[in-house]
Amino acid sequence: MTYQPLKATNKLLLGPGPASVHPEILRAASLGVLGYLDPEVIKIMDDTAELLRMTFRTKNDLTLVVPGTGMAGMEAAVFSIVEPGDRVVVATAGFFGERIVTMAERAGGEVTAVRFPWGGPVDPVELERVVREIRPAVMAVVHAETSTGVLQPMAEISRIARDNDCLLLLDCVTSLAGCPVEVDAWGVDVAYSGAQKCVGALPGLAPVTFSSRARAKLAGRRTPPQSWYLDLTLIEKYWSGTPRAYHHTAPVNLVYAIYEALRLAHEEGLEARFARHRAAALALRAGVRAMGLGLYSADEVMLPPLTSIVIPEGIDDAKVRGMLLDEYGIEIGGGLGDAKGKIWRIGLMGYGAQQRHVLLVLAALADLLGRLGYRCEAGAALAAAGAAYQGAK
């Protein structure tokens, strides 16, 4: 058997992530390998940490990327902050909330899951009732639930954590750099994200930030975190120790890519970037509605980077996604868990959040749905998307 060199393809990723990236990111990833203690690498790491602080809107010293995907970020965060026997309350209304439950249980936590219907937000009243009863060490919430496309009411959630004196852990995988994340203003103690969504970098790295309260808990652990690879006390010594201590061989090409992505994000400006994500999402939602399709989440809790659409009766989920990929080279996402087969998830993240992508995916969907017997008016959808975009700009 012979194996062929890889060929370039040119797919447009409009699913829940990874997202297609700016061409400069791919250029950065192709720069030559450097050693993990090379002075150039140290400088890039320092700048990356500073750019991350600006992105998380925090002054936290412990702010770095861990050498794994967003799920590595979740494990590093949860395993560091949850000790065996700690009471943990997880507010969950989707797939990734359930992942935190799993992860906190594996860390030995006594976990109480407060479950809310998928497609809606967390109910702060019920959450606070449970938190008052359990008095957890840690309260965990998914800021932007990737499985449903819902953003949580952070003012309420952060007040509950403060009033009940528990550490607040926030999953920002799909929100960071796509909509406001205010780690310091919200009093978030532990936050993590992924590189491959609104940050606009390549998959394989996870930004993490810890407040001084969270650091103190980590430093005072009775037992080391279960993972050695994702032990933040060790990773921090590599990122900012004096001297820097070898922990792992940095996946340096991915570090180049996330530095470059964060640099571009701040060149654009975070507020402008949020507005771009929001305008594209409003255009998509208007177009989807004009096609007669339903949205899975209400406008008030919409998550700009990710829009979930209810699949119309009689339309085959996998068939439509397969045709979109084969005929148009466009990837969108299906549902996860409870929402499997019921929704499509369209991500407009980072470089993907452009009006031209909105028009393209609406036009392609209208074509395919029309051929499958679902009547919808492409012209009306495009007109509605155009008007919504102009209105939002």
Added chain:
Amino acid sequence: MTYQPLKATNKLLLGPGPASVHPEILRAASLGVLGYLDPEVIKIMDDTAELLRMTFRTKNDLTLVVPGTGMAGMEAAVFSIVEPGDRVVVATAGFFGERIVTMAERAGGEVTAVRFPWGGPVDPVELERVVREIRPAVMAVVHAETSTGVLQPMAEISRIARDNDCLLLLDCVTSLAGCPVEVDAWGVDVAYSGAQKCVGALPGLAPVTFSSRARAKLAGRRTPPQSWYLDLTLIEKYWSGTPRAYHHTAPVNLVYAIYEALRLAHEEGLEARFARHRAAALALRAGVRAMGLGLYSADEVMLPPLTSIVIPEGIDDAKVRGMLLDEYGIEIGGGLGDAKGKIWRIGLMGYGAQQRHVLLVLAALADLLGRLGYRCEAGAALAAAGAAYQGAK
């Protein structure tokens, strides 16, 4: 503060890893992002697993890359195979053997470390004595100790594991694709490696393979592995499940790179590749000796991809390495742990294992050492290296 776009540099990495890579690897890494279940990605993953089986020389079904660096490979391997309370014997004669001790202890194992002097191999007689006494579930060895540049006597070690009916765990981070690794022939149950050394890919991925015996132990665990991110039962469902189940967002650009690196390795042929590493190492050793410098390991246990040189009396380790990097753009490694400040480690790995790199590093070292007052004859070193290379070819 403004942040600048990254500029390309052109350093030659001749340390203990990461190694400089073939230009085709960097091209592969710069191909567009694809989704983690895209049919193109699935094909690349299947081919990568098959190429890895050829590289490990195994028929093991469970053969894949985990989404992290070589240390993630170590954690995935050790955490999967070691259950709390398991007796584990680790034969250690270097930094990475000690890491396995740490990792196995964190996994809850009752670990017995059998320590041998750094710079030499494991003594099979003493190892077997301890194994007979302890009767461990798992015996672990670092095949190629990156901290010293020593290769272990695998015939003896594999016999000890077989005769004493324990699972054999082998760290192949610095040996895989640079010198023979015979997973099936040696009866190795668990092996892991890194992408960034002799495999010739980018840092950030770790190949792992499990025998059917090791899989059975993993499947029969009383408790799940401590790590969720590196739980091979979950990662395997993504790599080869029916249907494939989402576990993490594949760091797909790194997967492109390792596919391409493995493809190139098999286009070259493993035996030819081993011979290339060996010829370059013999040339380097001859040149080093001709300069009057000492080698840290004996010829009989030499590890072709990595040569450790004893730093001459009165020469400042960090100064020489700094000058090499600043003036010549060449990275070599210093010592780790017990060997810190005592040795230099020169890696000739993957794309790095070329005679022109041997000549360059000898010439540069001779220049710097001469300027620092250590008398050595560059001409003699280059002539000796040339002759050794021609002899080995």
